[in-house]
Amino acid sequence: MAEFLTRLLSSGPFIPHGHCYLWNTGLVWLHLLSDTLIALAYFSIPLTLLYFVKNRKDLPFAKIFLLFSAFIIACGLTHLMEVWTLWHPTYWLSGAMKAVTAVISLFTAVTIIPLVPLALALPNPDQMKTANKELKIQIAERQRAETALRSAYDDLEYRILERTTELAQVNEGLKAEVAERQRTEAMLQETTVLQRAILDSANYTIISTALDGTIRTFNKAAQEWLGYTEAEVVNQVTPALIHDPEEVVLGAQALSKELGVLIEPGFEVFVAKARRGEPIEREWTYIRKDGSRFPVELSITALRDSSNNITGFLGIGNDITDRKRALTSLRESEERLQALINNAGSVIYIKNPQGQYLLINRQYETLFHLEQEAVKGKTDHDIFPKAIADTFRANDLEVLAAGVPIESEEVAPQSDGLHTYLSVKFPLFDSEGKIYAVCGISTDISDRKTAEVHLRQQEAFLKSIYDGTEQAIFVVDISEDGELRYTNFNPVSEKYAGVTNAYIQGKTPEEAFGDVLGPIFCQNYVRCLQAGTSISYEEQLNFEEHIIWTLTTLVPLRDDQGQIYRIIGTATNISDRKTAELELQQQKQDLARSNDELQQFAYVASHDLQEPLRMITSYLELLERRYKGQLDPKADQFIAYAVDGAARMQILINDLLQYSRVGSRGQLLEQVDCEVVLQNVLRNLQVAIAENKAIITHDVLSQVNADITQLTQLFQNLIGNAIKFHGEDLPKIHIGIEQRNDKWLFSVCDNGIGIESQYVDRIFVIFQRLHSRTDYPGTGMGLAICKKIVERHGGNLWVESTPKQGSTFYFTLPVLGASAP
């Protein structure tokens, strides 16, 4: 911009215009003077125009004159510029000037075109002359009228005279009237004083206004409450001063709606209804001079004169701050109470004396699926089954009769069954002290009830155990002084210890049972405390009356902090068991001794009994050897009998010895392959098998746990018997095996002579024989030994037989790994 201005005002590289005229003095002067004069002329024309415009107020198109002035001035300026540029080549500036002039000239030219028709419509001087002629006619008429008026005036003067006389008469009348008025005024004065007193002593704001709202009256109460003096408001302001404009706007809206006409937010809001003759009373907020507020109840009435025309309005305001506060406080208190009632966990209800519901709380609604509104006016009989409703009503009536709170347990049906309630019911009194309702607060105590019943059952259950058990139960507490003191003995404890529960209570073991037993008990209790866990032990108790053995268990009980505070002891009388144990021990010793004796017998039998037998045999033989043929044949026979007898005696003794040794001298049981045992047996019996042409077959035998010597003897005896007791056919013998649960069942089956059923048990008894020694030699010990061997191995031996067809001897042995017998 700055640069632009500089360029505009600078002369730049141009040369002054004078150069063009080659500084020809005549030419320069010509231009100089011509341009200067043109400029002067151009400047003077607008001045004249302006003066004209200013003084001809009625000049139409005044603006166009102003435009002409501007356009001429601009032209003047360009000519002045021509003079300047003769010496100062600021062509930019002079060009700009011309441009400005061009714009103004153009604008003027454009503006003037639409004005031409208007200018043409202007009245020309002929028209003006016609108008003047008409004017002259009008003036002549006027003069005629004036003349008529003057004659009328003369008439009027007469009339005034007449009137004045009338007025004098009226004036007399008026004087009388004034006197009357003065009297009335005196009375009025009196009335005004009274009104004033009333106004000023009233405990209301009393404000009256003129029709337009200007305050006319502003009583003392109004002055005091609102803080304005009478002078400040009366005839000065409208009640708008003391009202909340927002409230007035809201009031206007409400009123417009109510009346169906638009009421502007202003004075009309207060008086619209009063104007219609309706009394109006509503709450408004008054604003004191200091800006503070208070609520009033304002009643407005219209003031009317004797012709019932409204002359103003009267507003009487009552300060309702206290009432409002009381109402608010009441409402809050009510809400609090409602909240309490509704949020109470108990069921709360109020019924009138007829039993109709007035109120139920939310808990009531929830639990019984009812709604406050639906229940109102109904009785319990409408809601609950008759029996239950009867109870409720009976309790209500009791309260109504007694007039005091009464507590009772009530049962009410809920969706999940009957619930027990603890109900407190009390009368509600009206202001006259009459009962108008019964209020009830019922608390569900079903859980407590159930727990109570459960607890009682549990207690009875425990007590029945405590009292009825065969065990002694006693309780030892660690008292506050750290001593162990008895607190309870059950009946069995009383019986065992020979004391009563009452006697031992609170006593230490020493106090209760003396210096001998007391410390023993104490030691055990301390042992339990130190172990911190239950302990069991057997003890012999030497009470005064009797001695008993007990199996005692002490269990420590801990409190919440983990401290042991009590020991529960139980003692079982095991005297009988102990006696039995001692007897058993005695029997064991006896048995051992008996076994030793048997052992001794066996030794005696094997040695001492055989010694004389051998003497008999040997010397009989010696006799035979040395003296055969020297005695008679009978003697030889006798000797033979004696030798035979002695030999059999020896076999008997050996068998007996073997039998006695099965149990006492057996070897340890170990895993034995029966197949191997059987092969040994068959080898041992080789001669007998060959002699009798016996056919022996067998299953594949298994492994068993056995004393191999005895097992060999078992098989050998059974197979030997099967060969020995063969029938007429060649002996066929089968040794079988099969598994029965955890036992092997062995069988030795033959086709021999069989055994008659009545003898099947006898054959297993020692020395029992079924056949003559001549037919079947033997001692009758074999099967007895077999039975003893099988039994020692945890099995059984028996026989099934059909005479003349054969016998099967069965025996069982435990399967390897099965639990030992």
Place this chain on the structure above:
Amino acid sequence: MNLGVMRKPIEILLVEDNPGDVELTTLAFEESEWQVHLNIVEDGVAALEFLHRTSAYTKAPYPDLVVLDLNLPKKSGHEVLAEIKADEYFRRIPVVILTTSLAEEDILSAYNLYANCYIQKPVGFSQFLEVVKSIEDFWFKTVRLPSV
């Protein structure tokens, strides 16, 4: 050593309290093909006195073989056996236990005490003869014993 060609008879110490058995044993050895001198004592104590040549046996010979019964008065055959085998001088003398007992514990303890053999007295005289003959055959003929 070949006992058969020795001039000195074979000295046998028979420890046996039963006169019947003593008689039978004596009869049996009488039938022997060997020249046998049978020294007889009737209890264990006497047997040891004989060996140690004390008391009544100061002139007793050193026996070549001891035939010992187990069931003996005063000291049992086992005790006698134990003392013989505990003595360096006597332990090499073969001790033949000849007894009626077939009790396993007797047999076991006899061998545990280093008895040289254990023979049950047989029933019947003929068997007795066989047993004595087998003793002679084995100890006098089959085996070789130290010369002193």
